[in-house]
Amino acid sequence: MEIDPRRLRVLLAVARAGGVLAAADLLHVTPSAVSQQLARLEREVGAALLERHPRGVTLTAEGRDLVEVAENIERELGEARRRLSARAGDLEGHVRVGGFQTFLSVVLIPGLPAWRERQPGIAIEIMEGSGDVLARELRAGDLDLAVVEYDADEAAAALPLSLREVPLLDDPWRLVVPAHSTAGEGLVAWDRLGAPWLGVDSSAAMASAAARVRRSLGDSGASVHRYGDYETALALVAAGEGVALIPSLALQRDLPEGVEIVDVPGLGARRVAVRHRTGRRALPPATDAVLAFVRELAAAAQGGVRPGESDAGTAAH
Missing domain, CATH: 1.10.10.10 (Winged helix-like DNA-binding domain superfamily/Winged helix DNA-binding domain)
Structure with missing residues (x-):
C-alpha cells in the first residue's frame, strides 16, 4: 500500500x-x-x-x-x-501567552529562566486572565496562545474553525476540609462533613465540577459564601467555614493552618489545554517553539501522564 x-x-x-x-x-x-x-x-x-x-x-x-x-x-x-x-x-520573536493563575505560577513561570537560556531570541510575555477574557483576546489576535481549563467530565464547547486546542494535562480534583472535621473519618456519609460546601462563582471554571460532584453525592444542601479564587477558598476552609474542591496544582504550596486534604476516589479532574488560532499557514516558528515548550512543562508537571490517562479520572480551574 x-x-x-x-x-x-x-x-x-x-x-x-x-x-x-x-x-x-x-x-x-x-x-x-x-x-x-x-x-x-x-x-x-x-x-x-x-x-x-x-x-x-x-x-x-x-x-x-x-x-x-x-x-x-x-x-x-x-x-x-x-x-x-x-x-x-x-529563531526570534515575541510570543504572548495567556492563562489562569495556577498553571502560570506553578508550571509556566518557573520554567522561564530555562527558556531564556534555550531561546534567548524569543521573548515570552505572560498575560493572566479569566477564561472569557482569554477567549476574546485570542480571537482578537491579542494573544498567540491561551491556556484554558474546564471540567474534564463536562463536554467541552465546540471550538470555531479558526481555533485549535491541544490537550496538556488532567489535574485531579482534591477535597479540602477544615482540620479535625469529621470528613477525615472516611466520608462514608457526606452529611457528616462537619461543614457545608462553599459556594462557587458561576463564572469560575471550577463551578461545574463542584456542582457535578455534589449531584453525584446526592447533596442538595445550601452552600455558604461565594468564591472565585482558590486562595479565597483555602482561607475560608482554614477558618472552618466550609469544604471545597481544589485542583492538585493549586495545592503545591504551603497550605494555611487549619486545612486538610482528603483523598476521595471519583472526584475527577480538570482538563488543561492550550488553544491557538489556525489558518492557511503553519504557526510562526517562534509560537510553535513556545507551544512545544508549554507542552514539555505540562508533561513534566504531571509526570508524563497525558490527558485521559490520569488515575483520578476527570475535572476544572
Whole structure:
C-alpha cells in the first residue's frame, strides 16, 4: 500500500474544517481539488475515509486512523523546522501567552529562566486572565496562545474553525476540609462533613465540577459564601467555614493552618489545554517553539501522564 503523505494534509484539513468546502477555503484550493485528492487517497488505502451527510462529513474508523497519522507527521515536521531554525540561530520573536493563575505560577513561570537560556531570541510575555477574557483576546489576535481549563467530565464547547486546542494535562480534583472535621473519618456519609460546601462563582471554571460532584453525592444542601479564587477558598476552609474542591496544582504550596486534604476516589479532574488560532499557514516558528515548550512543562508537571490517562479520572480551574 502506497500512501501519498501530501494527501494526508488534505484529509486533516477536512477533519478540522468539518467539510470539503470549508477545507478548500482553508487550503486555498478549489473544492473539486479537495474531492479529487480524497478520492485518490481512498483508492490508495482501499477504504472509505469519510461518511458524507447533507450538513458535512464525518470520519470513518479508517479516516480517524489516518488523521492521527497526519497529525503526527505535522508535529514531526514542526519539530524539524524548530531544530533547523535553532541550528541556524534565527529563531526570534515575541510570543504572548495567556492563562489562569495556577498553571502560570506553578508550571509556566518557573520554567522561564530555562527558556531564556534555550531561546534567548524569543521573548515570552505572560498575560493572566479569566477564561472569557482569554477567549476574546485570542480571537482578537491579542494573544498567540491561551491556556484554558474546564471540567474534564463536562463536554467541552465546540471550538470555531479558526481555533485549535491541544490537550496538556488532567489535574485531579482534591477535597479540602477544615482540620479535625469529621470528613477525615472516611466520608462514608457526606452529611457528616462537619461543614457545608462553599459556594462557587458561576463564572469560575471550577463551578461545574463542584456542582457535578455534589449531584453525584446526592447533596442538595445550601452552600455558604461565594468564591472565585482558590486562595479565597483555602482561607475560608482554614477558618472552618466550609469544604471545597481544589485542583492538585493549586495545592503545591504551603497550605494555611487549619486545612486538610482528603483523598476521595471519583472526584475527577480538570482538563488543561492550550488553544491557538489556525489558518492557511503553519504557526510562526517562534509560537510553535513556545507551544512545544508549554507542552514539555505540562508533561513534566504531571509526570508524563497525558490527558485521559490520569488515575483520578476527570475535572476544572
